[in-house]
Amino acid sequence: MRLSRFHLATIKEVPADAEIASHKLMLRAGMLRKLAAGIYTWSPLGLRVLRKVEAVVREEMNRAGAIELLMPSVQPKELWDETGRWEKFGGQLLKIRDRKDAWYCYGPTHEEVITDFARTELKSYKQLPVNFYQIQTKFRDEIRPRFGVMRAREFLMKDAYSFHIDAASLDAEYRNMYDAYAPIFTRLGLAFRAVQADAGAIGGNASHEFQVLADSGEDAIAYSTESDYAANIEMAEALAPSAQRPAPSASLERVATPTQKTIDDVSAFLGVDPKQCIKTIVVRGREGLVALCVRGDHEVNEVKAAKLDELPGESALADEAAILAATGARPGSIGPVGLPESVPVIVDRSAAVLADFVCGGNQDGTHYRGANWDRDARVTRVADIRKIVEGDPSPDGRGTLKIARGIEVGHVFQLGQKYAEAMGASVLDDAGKAVVMQMGCYGIGVSRIVAAAIEQNNDAAGILWPEPMAPWKVAICPIAAHQNAAVREESERLHAELSAAGVDVLLDDRGLRPGPMFADMELIGIPHRVVISERGLAAGTFEYRKRSEPENRALSRAELLDALK
């Protein structure tokens, strides 16, 4: 490729609204252009990278036995009504209307469409198992898109869906996909970790996420110092403390805390460790309100809480008026002591072993000290409802937990029969009996991988692409070619030779001065650079530099070709 015939549009200034390295660099390198919030044009340069990622994903999916197809991005409402997700999916679903006023959505995911496809295509157990995938544009109307293509509304995703006669077959394919994902991210040069995950809105049983490790990641993952345990912090179990609850030794006493509402304020005011306080959160339950109690230094894990039987499947804070009506106090003074019978009190495992604790007084401007479970406060149930913190014991009993940040680039789910059941997707088994199929689904955020790779691989000069996703492998940079025919000829010859050898090579024939030319090649992250100059020609060597290394090397022609092929 001759750069003079390509469209490269790098910029020196950092665009104002980019926050993180990958977003800044993608804009500076001219890979992206924003059209609207969370909606981007991929420039020719950006697209080259995106296509390379796509190619690796496609190759590994094919290798793992999945079959590619392509589904429509616009989907009729009727299909989504069948699973109830037209309503349940919420605001992320972009709903649109056609000229006849019929409703459609722009697909945020394709369980409905693939299940519809499967129920008409698949009739016999002999056609199973089968795994269909596509690489396609999705749209999710995110509350707050940010960081460029890291969290965009429109994005490119690889989504695969497998169909099975039974759970054992699903399990095997789940394992197969899990095993196929590691080589994808490894080939793309990413440092990643597979973690146990919550199934979220997609639903289902087993679920793992593949997280690229990066400080700018939006997810938190917990991992053990001693074992290979790793889980999204939403899922990581906080074990029950081994200690038994001490017997009460203090008597219950109401104290005035006129302006102290937060745990920090109350504990400082009363001279008590936050670990001796109970934090009470009031959420909307299935019927009425539910009180969630955790230790003062802990936080409620909303994902865990949402799974409680007492909650309607989501964790939403109660509004102040409802809290006041039910407890007699406002947030800041709520506690488990003396709550009405109608409010279940769910107590976290760590909170349940406290004695003589401080908690809200259910009367504005007061707290209790010396409170005790059972004696003073009713316990409906003890459950794991808090977020783990660093230093908690690992749930597998080996080591303690640490927390790292991650970018979710892949997610595998066992859906079970959730969609097949709702949409009536069944096949005949070997006894001629209709059996509802088991399903799995497996996603990879293709466009997000591009951003994640940059987060992990950049320096002051720009991007350092892992070779498999670099827009070109080699850049040829002629110095002062306009005044030196030999430089021109040698550059052309090397370009032709490498191209013929199948090397993805870029000849920078724009005629720029060396400074801007080098700056551009470094910014866009070409892994290998060869400088052709009068100096080098005179010495009979090529000046070669690896993007990841600080020094040039003088190579003979043979050495150079060897290094680049």
Added chain:
RNA sequence: CGGGGUGUAGCUCAGCCUGGUAGAGCGCUACUUUCGGGAGGUAGAAGUCGGAGGUUCGAAUCCUCUCACCCCGACCA
């Protein structure tokens, strides 16, 4: 959804408080000198000041409405 902020040339921004002929840097075009780490000179093109309405002799500037975008929050008990 709540709070805060910003919309002026392709990009980054100044000008607005205190109303009076639209600015800078980068980029772009032409010519020229220069040619191993984002060069210099000369000349030039380029903006319905997000949109609508209002106040005023006069609005980028003041007022009202509206749209878009950005940031923070949405675990506070």
